[in-house]
Amino acid sequence: MSKFSAMSLLKGALTGYKNVEPQWPDAELKSEYDVIIVGAGGHGLGAAYYLAKEHGITNVAVIDKGWLGGGNTGRNTTIIRSNYLYDESARLYDHAVDLWDGLSQDLNYNVMFSQRGVMMLAHNVHDVQSFKRHIHSNRLNGVDNVWLTPEQAKEKCPPLNIAANARYPVMGAAFQQRGGTARHDAVAWGYARAAAARGVDIIQNCPVLSIERGLDGSVTGLQTARGFVKAKKIAVSAAGGTSVVMDTAGVQLPLESYPLQALVSEPVKPIFPQVVMSNSVHAYISQSDKGELVIGSGTDQYVSYSQRGGLPLIEHTLAAICEVFPIFRRMRMLRKWGGVVDVTPDRSPILGKTPVQGLYLNCGWGTGGFKATPGSAHVFAHTIAKDEPHPINAPFTLSRFETGRLIDEAAAAAVAH
Amino acid sequence: MLLIHCPYCKEKLPELEFEYAGQAHIARPENPAEQTDAEWRDYLFIRSNVRGDHAEQWRHSHGCGRYFNALRNTVSDKFIATYEIGQACPTSHAEGEENNEQLES
Numbered sequence: 001m002s003k004f005s006a007m008s009l010l011k012g013a014l015t016g017y018k019n020v021e022p023q024w025p026d027a028e029l030k031s032e033y034d035v036i037i038v039g040a041g042g043h044g045l046g047a048a049y050y051l052a053k054e055h056g057i058t059n060v061a062v063i064d065k066g067w068l069g070g071g072n073t074g075r076n077t078t079i080i081r082s083n084y085l086y087d088e089s090a091r092l093y094d095h096a097v098d099l100w101d102g103l104s105q106d107l108n109y110n111v112m113f114s115q116r117g118v119m120m121l122a123h124n125v126h127d128v129q130s131f132k133r134h135i136h137s138n139r140l141n142g143v144d145n146v147w148l149t150p151e152q153a154k155e156k157c158p159p160l161n162i163a164a165n166a167r168y169p170v171m172g173a174a175f176q177q178r179g180g181t182a183r184h185d186a187v188a189w190g191y192a193r194a195a196a197a198r199g200v201d202i203i204q205n206c207p208v209l210s211i212e213r214g215l216d217g218s219v220t221g222l223q224t225a226r227g228f229v230k231a232k233k234i235a236v237s238a239a240g241g242t243s244v245v246m247d248t249a250g251v252q253l254p255l256e257s258y259p260l261q262a263l264v265s266e267p268v269k270p271i272f273p274q275v276v277m278s279n280s281v282h283a284y285i286s287q288s289d290k291g292e293l294v295i296g297s298g299t300d301q302y303v304s305y306s307q308r309g310g311l312p313l314i315e316h317t318l319a320a321i322c323e324v325f326p327i328f329r330r331m332r333m334l335r336k337w338g339g340v341v342d343v344t345p346d347r348s349p350i351l352g353k354t355p356v357q358g359l360y361l362n363c364g365w366g367t368g369g370f371k372a373t374p375g376s377a378h379v380f381a382h383t384i385a386k387d388e389p390h391p392i393n394a395p396f397t398l399s400r401f402e403t404g405r406l407i408d409e410a411a412a413a414a415v416a417h
Numbered sequence: 418m419l420l421i422h423c424p425y426c427k428e429k430l431p432e433l434e435f436e437y438a439g440q441a442h443i444a445r446p447e448n449p450a451e452q453t454d455a456e457w458r459d460y461l462f463i464r465s466n467v468r469g470d471h472a473e474q475w476r477h478s479h480g481c482g483r484y485f486n487a488l489r490n491t492v493s494d495k496f497i498a499t500y501e502i503g504q505a506c507p508t509s510h511a512e513g514e515e516n517n518e519q520l521e522s
């Protein structure tokens with residue numbers, strides 16, 4: 001596969017890009033693999049890439065019921081930040097931000113990581129206290145996060161309404177400069193391309209029917225729509241569908257799958273410089289490089305696998321956006337969609353081993369998995385290869401729901417994650 | 418928007434009047450002091466999260482204020498039945514039977 005460079009771009013431009021080759025082959029399912037990863041989203045493809053690159057395990061398949069990156073990787077609002085409260089979370093999410101920085105070079109694929117900064121608005125005294133606590137905690141953990149007065153916030157983000165009589169008055173904001181956005185599809189494509197180049201098979205449109213276990217309880221392989229395939233290790237990275245897949249292996253999980261909706265406006269010229277989130281009014285917004293405003297809302301209230309949500313939530317979100325940014329009141333929305341997010345009781349992911357030998361689990365990212373993609377994939381690959389967790393993901397066990405050692409990030413995650 | 422039939426008000430009303438309240442038919446342990454950690458985990462955290470017919474609780478918070486149960490398909494979001502607290506989960510739906518057995522086990 002050819003390498004992207006300034007020279008290859010120039011050559012392509014001069015020759016009209018007539019000789020673009022496929023970036024990865026549509027692989028045939030082999031009869032046996034060392035590792036099979038269920039779910040070809042950013043997390044799954046990334047884990048395959050790091051397995052091949054850092055652990056030398058290349059007899060790997062990534063298998064998906066749909067097309068690659070077509071689940072939550074292609075449906076999120078691409079926000080990246082690491083300003084989480086607890087030490088465990090700060091380490092995990094900041095590991096991801098460290099890897100985001102340099103990912104394009106690592107993959108030789110432009111993921112358009114833009115550290116434009118993430119601003120979280122405080123609308124009441126509770127928000128102010130909570131965010132300041134987060135800032136202090138973040139700084140102790142080496143995560144950048146600063147407090148902005150309403151005027152400073154307005155200076156950074158001019159469309160913001162900081163009037164004292166606003167429906168949602170802005171009492172200040174927490175600001176993480178290292179946060180930002182990345183191009184979600186490019187993340188899936190970049191990992192797929194780099195993993196395939198190292199020998200990983202990417203199998204699309206092949207639903208997994210069940211995880212098969214042998215007499216000793218350990219995994220033996222997968223029953224798929226294209227027949228049985230043997231595997232020494234199986235790693236499930238299936239987001240909203242995790243409960244269904246894991247149920248076939250006899251593992252019950254503390255997960256509930258909710259619809260999470262997002263929408264985009266018509267494209268306009270650059271007007272919105274940062275990512276702005278408002279947890280207490282349930283809205284977050286940024287502007288894509290194409291010019292669309294990308295707007296996200298909270299989860300619908302009921303469990304669902306429908307990949308679409310209800311309109312009341314969209315109305316609520318847009319009402320909040322119009323109050324906080326009155327300039328957008330006449331903006332027209334182009335489309336909306338939903339994904340299915342798997343939510344844990346403590347709003348922290350489950351990332352590690354399971355009670356079943358040879359079965360590994362990466363799930364429970366809820367409404368905020370995209371930001372963690374490289375970090376999560378990196379430590380998940382370590383867990384699969386070494387059969388023991390990386391120090392960073394060691395606290396994110398499935399057994400914490402039995403021991404009670406929860407990592408309660410409900411305040412950081414809240415509705416907007 | 419979902420239209421939900423409240424079994425107490427006997428009326429089909431918009432979702433905005435209702436609050437979702439999680440999986441139904443999870444009984445609180447009768448002897449909390451005797452529960453093991455694993456049993457507490459199962460009671461507090463483990464959920465069926467079925468892709469199919471799901472027995473769940475709703476509250477008519479902007480109406481009669483009462484909790485009731487519902488059987489709803491989580492793929493189509495279609496309500497199969499709503500019924501009062503204390504009543505058994507209806508199993509008339511052909512596909513529902515298998516899932517309901519799983520819920521009870």
